[in-house]
Amino acid sequence: xxxxxxxxxxxxxxxxxxxxxxxxxxxxxxxxxxxxxxxxxxxxxxxxxxxxxxxxxxxxxxxxxxxxxxxxxxxxxxxxxxxxxxxxxxxxxxxxxxxxxxxxxxxxxxxxxxxxxxxxxxxxxxxxxxxxxxxxxxxxxxxxxxxxxxxxxxxxxxxxxxxxxxxxxxxxxxxxxxxxxxxxxxxxxxxxxxxxxxxxxxxxxxxxxxxxxxxxxxxxxxxxxxxxxxxxxxxxxxxxxxxxxxxxxxxxxxxxxxxxxxxxxxxxxxxxxxxxxxxxxxxxxxxxxxxxxxxxxxxxxxxxxxxxxxxxxxxxxxxxxxxxx
Numbered sequence: 001x002x003x004x005x006x007x008x009x010x011x012x013x014x015x016x017x018x019x020x021x022x023x024x025x026x027x028x029x030x031x032x033x034x035x036x037x038x039x040x041x042x043x044x045x046x047x048x049x050x051x052x053x054x055x056x057x058x059x060x061x062x063x064x065x066x067x068x069x070x071x072x073x074x075x076x077x078x079x080x081x082x083x084x085x086x087x088x089x090x091x092x093x094x095x096x097x098x099x100x101x102x103x104x105x106x107x108x109x110x111x112x113x114x115x116x117x118x119x120x121x122x123x124x125x126x127x128x129x130x131x132x133x134x135x136x137x138x139x140x141x142x143x144x145x146x147x148x149x150x151x152x153x154x155x156x157x158x159x160x161x162x163x164x165x166x167x168x169x170x171x172x173x174x175x176x177x178x179x180x181x182x183x184x185x186x187x188x189x190x191x192x193x194x195x196x197x198x199x200x201x202x203x204x205x206x207x208x209x210x211x212x213x214x215x216x217x218x219x220x221x222x223x224x225x226x227x228x229x230x231x232x233x234x235x236x237x238x239x240x241x242x243x244x245x246x247x248x249x250x251x252x253x254x255x256x257x258x259x260x261x262x263x264x265x266x267x268x269x270x271x272x273x274x275x276x277x278x279x280x281x282x283x284x285x286x287x288x289x290x291x292x293x294x295x296x297x298x299x300x301x302x303x304x305x306x307x308x309x310x311x312x313x314x315x316x317x318x319x320x321x322x323x324x325x
Contacts, residue, residue: 004149004152006150006153007149007150007151007152007153008152008153009266009269009270009272010153010266010269011152011153011154011155011156011157012265012268012269012272013262013265013266013268013269014153014157014161014262014265015158015161015227015265016239016264016265016268016269017161017164017165017261017262017264017265017266018158018160018161018164018165018219018222018265019044019219019220019222019223019227019239019243019265020219020239020242020243020246020261020264020265021164021165021167021243021246021257021258021261021262022164022167022215022216022218022219022222023040023043023044023215023216023219023220023239023240023243024243024244024246024247024250024257024260024261025167025171025215025254025257026040026043026081026211026212026213026214026215026216026219027040027212027216027243027244027247028171028212028247028252028254028257029184029207029208029209029211029212029215030085030208030209030211030212031188031208031247031252031311031312031315032175032184032185032188032208032252032312033184033185033187033188033204033205033207033208033209034187034188034189034191034201034205034208034312034314034315034316034317034319035088035089035092035093035099035205035208035209035315035316036099036100036103036315036316037085037088037099037103037209037212038099038100038103038104038107038241038244039085039088039102039103039104039105039106039107039110040212040216040240040241040243040244041107041110041236041238041239041240041241041244042084042103042106042107042108042109042110042111042240043081043084043085043106043110043212043213043216043217043220043240044081044216044217044219044220044223044236044239044240045107045110045111045113045114045220045236045240046080046081046084046110046113046114046117046217046220047077047078047080047081047216047217047218047219047220047221047223047224048077048114048220048221048223048224048231048235048236049114049117049118049121049128049224049231050076050077050079050080050081050117050121050217050220050221051073051074051076051077051080051217051218051220051221051222051223051224051225051231052073052121052128052132052221052224052225052230052231053073053076053117053121053122053128053231054072054073054074054075054076054077054221054225055069055070055072055073055074055076055132055133055221055225055226056069056073056128056132056133057073057076058072058073058076059073059132059133060133066133066135066136067135067136069133070133070134070135070225070226071135073133073221073225074160074218074221074222074225074226075218076221077217077218077219077220077221077222077224077225078213078214078215078217078218078221079214079217080117080217081213081214081215081216081217081218081220081221082210082211082213082214082217083213084106084110084113084213084217085209085210085212085213085214085216085217086209086210086213087106087109088102088103088106088209088213089205089206089209089210091105092209092318093202093205093206093209093319094202096318096320099316100316107240114231114233115233118231118233122231125233126232126233127230127231127232127233128230128231128232129230130229130230131229131230132224132225132229132230133225134158134225134226134229135158135159135160135226136159137155137156137157137158137159138156138157138158138159138162139154139155139156139157140154140157140162158222158226158227160222160226165258167254168254168255168257168258171254172254172255175254183199183204184204184207184208185312186199187199187201187204187205187208187314187319188208188312188313188314188315189312189313189314190313190314191314191319201319202319205319216240216243219243220236223235223236223239238295239268241298242264242268242294242295242298243261243264245264245298245301245302246260246261246263246264248302248305248309248311249301249302249305249309251309251310252309252311252312260301263297263301264294264297264298267293267294267297267298268294270290270293270294271287271290271291271293271294
């Protein structure tokens with residue numbers, strides 16, 4: 001197999017790593033606060049249509065050009081995602097609705113909401129016009145000079161890919177060193193103890209869920225506006241559920257999530273690179289089974305590791321208290 005095929009597959013995997021990792025970070029904040037969020041797919045869907053609209057609106061209508069148009073498109077995706085996540089927050093925190101039920105509703109409503117927003121934004125309900133604005137791609141110094149065709153993996157990368165990879169440092173620091181992060185984690189582990197120390201559990205849980213919407217919405221906006229160039233119905237392809245699986249396998253740890261997001265990103269890349277599908281182990285496998293690879297990897301990984309992970313102790317549990325600071 002030529003190294004070029006591997007390098008291009010790696011490049012594609014970095015793109016989908018970014019989508020999965022950003023969405024997984026959103027789930028991390030929510031579930032660390034004690035609110036289970038299986039609605040990440042729905043938040044991504046809303047982010048795709050709003051991000052694609054934002055990139056076009058700020059670039060063309062307001063004539064902000066590059067790079068502000070695409071950047072504000074990502075901000076729009078994050079804002080719409082956070083607003084939609086607010087529905088999940090109100091349902092689970094204020095009205096104490098079952099977290100799984102609320103997440104399922106979020107995913108179902110998102111499909112119809114995306115069509116409504118698309119009709120309002122683009123005048124058509126299933127896609128926007130192609131050829132949207134992109135961020136200027138970058139090459140990673142040093143790595144983009146590797147021999148044997150491997151340099152292709154580190155060329156023409158979106159700046160969002162690099163930013164997403166670097167997010168592991170501030171997220172880890174915030175959750176493990178800042179008072180805000182320690183309080184957020186306390187709300188997910190033992191909200192009664194946190195309340196006894198004067199922590200307003202509801203406030204921190206709201207913050208966690210809204211952050212999950214912002215990250216997942218930004219991820220969807222990146223997928224639509226920067227990767228594909230327009231919004232299309234169904235373009236998330238279950239990546240929100242794959243991100244949830246990566247989050248579980250990482251044991252709700254941002255550093256481990258970095259690895260599993262890339263692993264699933266590479267699994268998504270395999271069916272998209274023709275050279276890899278010509279490899280002798282899989283070249284005789286029907287195309288439909290090749291396209292199932294990322295989902296098979298997800299199921300196998302979850303089946304093998306789900307009993308070895310420990311979620312936040314109070315995740316999914318309604319909290320009856322109030323007050324605090």
